[in-house]
Amino acid sequence: MNKQNPNKMQHFNEQLPLPFLKLDKDGTIILYSTLAMEHFDLSEDHIKHIVDNESYEKLLRYSSNDKAPVVRMELNMKSRTSPVTLYEVYLTWDNELHASMILLPKDQSNMQLIEKMMSLQKRLAETDFELYEQREELEQILSRLHELSGPFIPLTDKMCLIPLFGDVTEEKINVISHSCLQSVFAGEYEDVLIDFTAVGNVEDKGIEQFVRLLKTLHVMTGKIIKIIGIKPHTAKTLNKYALEGFMEFNQSLKQVLQTHFTK
Amino acid sequence: MYCPKELAGYFLEGNTVKAWKYINEQEKLTLLDTYHAMITPAMQHIGYLWETNEISVADEHLATVTCDYVVSRLAHARLASPEKNNRKAMFLCLEGEQHYIGLKMVNSLFEEMGWDTKYYGANLPVEYILKTAEAWQPAVVGLSVSIVYHLPKLKEYIEELSKLPNPPVVIVGGRLTEKYDLKPYCSENTIILKDLKEMREWLNYEQTKSKQDAAL
Numbered sequence: 221m222n223k224q225n226p227n228k229m230q231h232f233n234e235q236l237p238l239p240f241l242k243l244d245k246d247g248t249i250i251l252y253s254t255l256a257m258e259h260f261d262l263s264e265d266h267i268k269h270i271v272d273n274e275s276y277e278k279l280l281r282y283s284s285n286d287k288a289p290v291v292r293m294e295l296n297m298k299s300r301t302s303p304v305t306l307y308e309v310y311l312t313w314d315n316e317l318h319a320s321m322i323l324l325p326k327d328q329s330n331m332q333l334i335e336k337m338m339s340l341q342k343r344l345a346e347t348d349f350e351l352y353e354q355r356e357e358l359e360q361i362l363s364r365l366h367e368l369s370g371p372f373i374p375l376t377d378k379m380c381l382i383p384l385f386g387d388v389t390e391e392k393i394n395v396i397s398h399s400c401l402q403s404v405f406a407g408e409y410e411d412v413l414i415d416f417t418a419v420g421n422v423e424d425k426g427i428e429q430f431v432r433l434l435k436t437l438h439v440m441t442g443k444i445i446k447i448i449g450i451k452p453h454t455a456k457t458l459n460k461y462a463l464e465g466f467m468e469f470n471q472s473l474k475q476v477l478q479t480h481f482t483k
Numbered sequence: 484m485y486c487p488k489e490l491a492g493y494f495l496e497g498n499t500v501k502a503w504k505y506i507n508e509q510e511k512l513t514l515l516d517t518y519h520a521m522i523t524p525a526m527q528h529i530g531y532l533w534e535t536n537e538i539s540v541a542d543e544h545l546a547t548v549t550c551d552y553v554v555s556r557l558a559h560a561r562l563a564s565p566e567k568n569n570r571k572a573m574f575l576c577l578e579g580e581q582h583y584i585g586l587k588m589v590n591s592l593f594e595e596m597g598w599d600t601k602y603y604g605a606n607l608p609v610e611y612i613l614k615t616a617e618a619w620q621p622a623v624v625g626l627s628v629s630i631v632y633h634l635p636k637l638k639e640y641i642e643e644l645s646k647l648p649n650p651p652v653v654i655v656g657g658r659l660t661e662k663y664d665l666k667p668y669c670s671e672n673t674i675i676l677k678d679l680k681e682m683r684e685w686l687n688y689e690q691t692k693s694k695q696d697a698a699l
Contacts, residue, residue, distance in 0.1 A: 273631070274534070282536045293536045303632040306540055326540065333544050334581065340548050341583070341604055349559035 229265045231257070238322050243267055245317040259299050259323070272296035272304055283311055283319065294326060306330065363395055370396030372403040375413075379480070380404065381473070383415040388426035388454075397433045401440070410441050411480070415473055417449030422457065431461045438466045446470050485509045487524035494525060494546035494553075495538065502553050514561040514595055518554070518588040519679045526550060526584055530658075550584055558591040568597035568693070572623035575603040575612055577633050577640060585657060586627040589682055593623075596686050609640050613647070620649050627657040634659070638668040645670055656682065 232240060232251045239259045242251035247267045256262070260270040268276050275295040285291050291311045299305040306326040313319050369385040369392055382400055386392070404412060437445050445467040450458070455469060470476045493502035506521060529546050532538045574590045576583050583605040590602040601619065603612070616624060624644055628637050641653050654674045655665060665675050676682045 278534055278536065294533070294539055304630055308539075330540055330544070333541055337544050337548050337581075338605065341551055344551050344555050345602065345604070347555065349556055352556075353559075 229262065236322075238324055241267070241321045241323070243319045243321065245319075250318070256323070259325070260297065261300060270298050272298060279309075284313060297323070299325075362391075366392040366395035367399060370400065372400055374407060374409070375477075378409060379411040379413070380407065380409045381413045381415060383418060385418045387421040387423065388419055388430060389423050390425040390429045393426055393429040393433060397429070397436075400433070401436060404437060404440055410443050411446070412437050412441060412443075413446045413448055413470075413473065413476055415448045416451070416454065417473075419451075419454070422454050424457075427454075427457055427461075431458070431463065434463065434467055444468050446476055448473050448476060485521060487521070487528050490521060490525040491528040491532070491546070494529065494549045495532075495542055497545045497549050499549055499552045502549060503556060506553060506557070514557060515592060515679060515683050517557055517561065518592070522550065522554060522557075522584070522588065523679065544581075547581075547584060551587065554584060554587055554591070558594070562591065562595055565595055565597040567599065568690070569599070570597075570623075570693070571599045571601075571619065571621040572625060573601040573603065573612075573616065573619065573621045574625040574627070575607040576605045576627045577636050578606055578608045579633060579636075580627060580629060580657075581605050582629040582657070583627065585679075586625065588679060589625055589627075589656060592679065592682060592686065593625075596690060598623075609636075609643055612640070613643055616644060616651060617647055621651050623654060624651045625654045625656065628655065628659055628665075629657045631659065631663070634663075634665070634668045637665070641668070641670050641673055645672075654682075654685075 229249050230251050232242070232253045234253065236253045236255060239256035240251075240253035241249055241256050244250050249262065249265050249267060252262055262270070264270075267279070271279055272295070275297070278293065279295055282293055283291060289312055293309055293311070295307055295309050296304045297307045299307075308324040308326050310322045310324070311319055370382055373381045373383070375381050380403070382396070384396070403409075434445050444465070447458075447467050448470045449472060450469055458467075490502060490505055493505060506517065509521065512520065526546075529538070529543055533540065533543055572590075572593050574586050574593075576586055587602065587604070590600050593600050601615070601621070612624070626637065626640055628634065637655065641655075644651060644653055652672065652674060653670070654676055655669060656676050656678075659665065660675055660677045669675065674685060676685060
């Protein structure tokens with residue numbers, strides 16, 4: 221028996237990687253590991269002497285759970301380093317109504333989180349909310365512009381046209397894809413024409429996203445998507461994606477419509 | 484109908500967009516009432532969830548940062564540009580204290596009344612505050628404390644501040660003010676305020692007093 225503990229508390233002589241305690245049903249510590257001794261002052265043999273008062277209430281209330289054999293909870297402990305040290309406690313009861321507890325110190329692992337929180341706090345304190353709100357407004361306007369850059373136009377019950385305007389960017393195709401797929405799905409369209417006549421610059425990421433849209437449209441309609449008015453450079457880029465069977469190039473809307481109606 | 488649990492849920496998800504939207508869907512209250520009746524109960528609920536073993540301290544940290552965003556943005560959105568009263572106040576949490584949301588709200592309420600403020604947030608050692616207070620000479624220093632073991636430190640902060648050439652009025656707030664008698668840790672002149680409503684009443688009283696003084 222340890223000199224420091226005149227009570228019935230006993231030292232558990234195994235090298236455990238985390239502090240370990242065993243309590244009887246009244247909360248008296250009956251067994252402790254070497255690390256438990258290093259972390260906590262065990263001169264008193266009751267658990268309440270090493271648990272913060274508010275956490276002690278938590279321990280009393282949640283230490284037994286009929287549904288789970290092992291209870292897990294965070295408790296503030298009075299450790300040798302600080303009167304409030306956060307531990308994650310794993311607790312289980314045996315047949316003799318003794319509770320075994322493994323205590324995992326949490327403060328260190330939360331430290332990184334706290335540092336992150338502090339830097340966010342600082343950034344928030346420096347945030348100019350006027351600029352922030354203006355940016356939010358601009359983003360909304362931009363999204364609306366994107367929407368308007370790819371209107372959905374039904375030509376007949378089965379045929380629809382999506383003319384694209386301006387530069388082809390990833391964000392724009394994202395916005396257009398959403399509304400376009402919804403409309404094609406709802407209207408059960410079969411022939412989809414996409415007109416590139418009014419397109420300016422084409423970004424790689426934009427084309428990638430456009431290829432995804434093409435493939436989805438192809439699966440939905442079961443037909444080849446007709447691309448109109450595409451510039452040679454863009455056609456070349458699109459050809460890299462091996463889209464035979466998904467799409468075909470057409471010179472102009474006029475030509476597509478003539479072919480369609482003379483069928 | 485406003486539900487603190489719902490707002491607390493968005494804080495715990497770290498969802499600033501939903502939290503901000505939810506607040507704005509409610510009846511538009513003053514800055515004080517939004518802080519007092521919406522933010523405070525939501526954060527108290529988060530504390531309750533830890534006590535009942537539903538969430539971890541890490542969850543609480545995420546909720547705090549999300550709440551900070553809402554509190555800061557509210558201050559911007561609902562703060563009318565006040566007439567400056569040329570009085571200065573600084574706010575800080577004692578060393579080791581991480582619960583700073585209440586203090587931040589108090590800071591905004593002072594700004595709303597025309598005070599010039601410096602807000603230092605969580606965990607500020609006493610040496611820093613003494614240096615700044617001596618140079619900047621605030622009329623008020625607001626301290627926040629939420630952990631019982633920090634009470635001796637509170638005493639130290641108050642004593643040190645009282646030794647300054649121009650000692651400021653010290654205001655103490657934080658969740659301990661409701662549960663404990665903090666007078667033994669304070670000086671005679673320390674003002675202990677339990678919540679934001681009391682804070683506003685004190686501010687109103689100060690405002691009237693300084694106007695009367697000016698009229699004399």
